Amino acid sequence: MVSGISIISNRLKEIEAPVVVCHIDADGLTSGAIMVKTLKQIGKDVEVLPIKQLDSSTKEMIPWDRDLVFVDLGSGQIDWTQDHVIIDHHIPIRETKYQFNAHYIGLNGSRDISASGLSYLVSRDLIGDSELAGPAVVGMMGDQMHPKKKLARLAVNTKHVTAMKGLTYFGRETRVLPVMLQYASDPFIPGMSGEIDNCYEFLKKLNIDPKLSYHDLSEKLRSNLIEELIKLASSRGVAVHNMLGEYFILPDWPKKTEMRDASEFSTLLNACGRHNNPKLGIDLILGKNVYDEAKKLLRIHRSLLRRGLDELESTGVKDYQNFQLFTSENIKPTIIGIVAGIALSARLVDPFKPIIAVSPDQDGWKISGRGTLELIEQGLNLSEALKIASKGIGDGGGHDIAAGAFISSEHLDTFLKRLDQALGQQRAL
Ligand code: C5P
Numbered sequence: 504m505v506s507g508i509s510i511i512s513n514r515l516k517e518i519e520a521p522v523v524v525c526h527i528d529a530d531g532l533t534s535g536a537i538m539v540k541t542l543k544q545i546g547k548d549v550e551v552l553p554i555k556q557l558d559s560s561t562k563e564m565i566p567w568d569r570d571l572v573f574v575d576l577g578s579g580q581i582d583w584t585q586d587h588v589i590i591d592h593h594i595p596i597r598e599t600k601y602q603f604n605a606h607y608i609g610l611n612g613s614r615d616i617s618a619s620g621l622s623y624l625v626s627r628d629l630i631g632d633s634e635l636a637g638p639a640v641v642g643m644m645g646d647q648m649h650p651k652k653k654l655a656r657l658a659v660n661t662k663h664v665t666a667m668k669g670l671t672y673f674g675r676e677t678r679v680l681p682v683m684l685q686y687a688s689d690p691f692i693p694g695m696s697g698e699i700d701n702c703y704e705f706l707k708k709l710n711i712d713p714k715l716s717y718h719d720l721s722e723k724l725r726s727n728l729i730e731e732l733i734k735l736a737s738s739r740g741v742a743v744h745n746m747l748g749e750y751f752i753l754p755d756w757p758k759k760t761e762m763r764d765a766s767e768f769s770t771l772l773n774a775c776g777r778h779n780n781p782k783l784g785i786d787l788i789l790g791k792n793v794y795d796e797a798k799k800l801l802r803i804h805r806s807l808l809r810r811g812l813d814e815l816e817s818t819g820v821k822d823y824q825n826f827q828l829f830t831s832e833n834i835k836p837t838i839i840g841i842v843a844g845i846a847l848s849a850r851l852v853d854p855f856k857p858i859i860a861v862s863p864d865q866d867g868w869k870i871s872g873r874g875t876l877e878l879i880e881q882g883l884n885l886s887e888a889l890k891i892a893s894k895g896i897g898d899g900g901g902h903d904i905a906a907g908a909f910i911s912s913e914h915l916d917t918f919l920k921r922l923d924q925a926l927g928q929q930r931a932l
Pocket residue numbers: 526556557558575576579593840841870871872898899900901902905906907908909
């Protein structure tokens with residue numbers, strides 16, 4: 504039994520008509536869907552309310568007089584949420600009666616387990632192991648977590664998830680191999696990433712049909728591909744250790760769709776959530792027939808990310824002492840953090856400084872910060888820095904490696920000055 508979980512389960516059994524309030528990213532939507540299905544199964548009349556963040560810009564949307572179940576948010580806004588159920592992995596502020604937070608059960612919420620993993624633990628306590636293990640793993644992929652710890656592995660160790668070892672590149676299920684290789688950016692392979700003709704040539708030499716996807720390959724061809732790719736990448740000076748790893752297949756979901764591969768599923772959900780249709784994502788997880796509609800949003804998502812990255816490459820970033828600033832009036836506030844994260848991991852910007860992205864949102868500024876594991880080792884904690892910098896002029900929080908804030912319109916300069924100072928102090932420690 505996980506410490507504290509029975510308090511949450513008992514409370515969920517008590518409340519009659521809960522509203523599940525979830526975040527709109529893949530982890531939020533999977534957490535929301537897991538709780539909706541679980542609560543329905545125990546006979547509750549449940550509603551779901553996905554929101555893009557819990558801050559002053561969304562506070563009024565919440566029906567505070569109802570019994571609320573916050574998932575993937577809530578721990579950072581404890582003065583508002585303290586009387587409700589919270590299942591969250593963001594850095595908490597203080598303990599409350601019905602709060603199930605990764606950090607309070609000895610796990611690191613930025614790396615060990617996501618909100619979907621925690622929601623699955625609660626679900627398991629209420630209804631036992633179920634197909635919701637799949638979405639639990641999808642949420643972890645969405646937040647770039649690798650389930651290694653025992654509690655995170657409970658979802659993996661079910662018949663609804665198959666753990667595999669192989670290439671970590673994106674698109675194993677739905678992209679044909681040349682396209683998968685062309686978009687391979689972590690690690691970037693010079694002469695291959697971004698060079699579609701060379702990808703075709705490489706596959707031709709290996710006698711591999713370019714119309715196949717990675718998952719179509721026989722085991723023999725797959726290991727041949729991996730071996731040759733590693734040889735090529737090492738000969739070009741690439742550190743290849745990130746190229747291979749564990750990934751997850753969801754056998755309950757149809758082949759040749761994004762839902763079959765947990766990483767691709769998470770991107771499909773992000774596309775729904777970040778482009779104004781989070782409920783579609785929840786419906787998809789709950790098995791409703793909305794795949795074609797979700798796929799349309801995925802196409803939009805991809806093209807907007809591409810456009811965002813082009814803009815970042817052409818306008819560049821402004822260098823501060825302790826971070827680099829990317830400002831955009833065009834990129835949607837809901838995806839600017841993803842653009843910043845890709846730019847940092849693909850080394851389109853300085854990989855040795857955190858990136859802070861800013862875009863206008865309603866009557867203020869949406870801030871998204873992204874760092875790297877190396878920077879975390881040097882003391883970076885974006886959640887703390889954004890919280891300090893936004894005190895009194897906005898709300899901020901999140902994780903050490905990825906955090907966000909909302910700042911009122913006239914205070915951006917103050918925020919950036921304070922942020923530079925706070926990040927400088929973290930480096931000095
Ligand atoms: O919005 P963005 O993707 O940049 O957010 C990064 C992370 O920070 C997310 O996990 C989000 O939930 C969290 N966040 C937060 N409080 C805020 C803004 C973002 O906890 N005010």
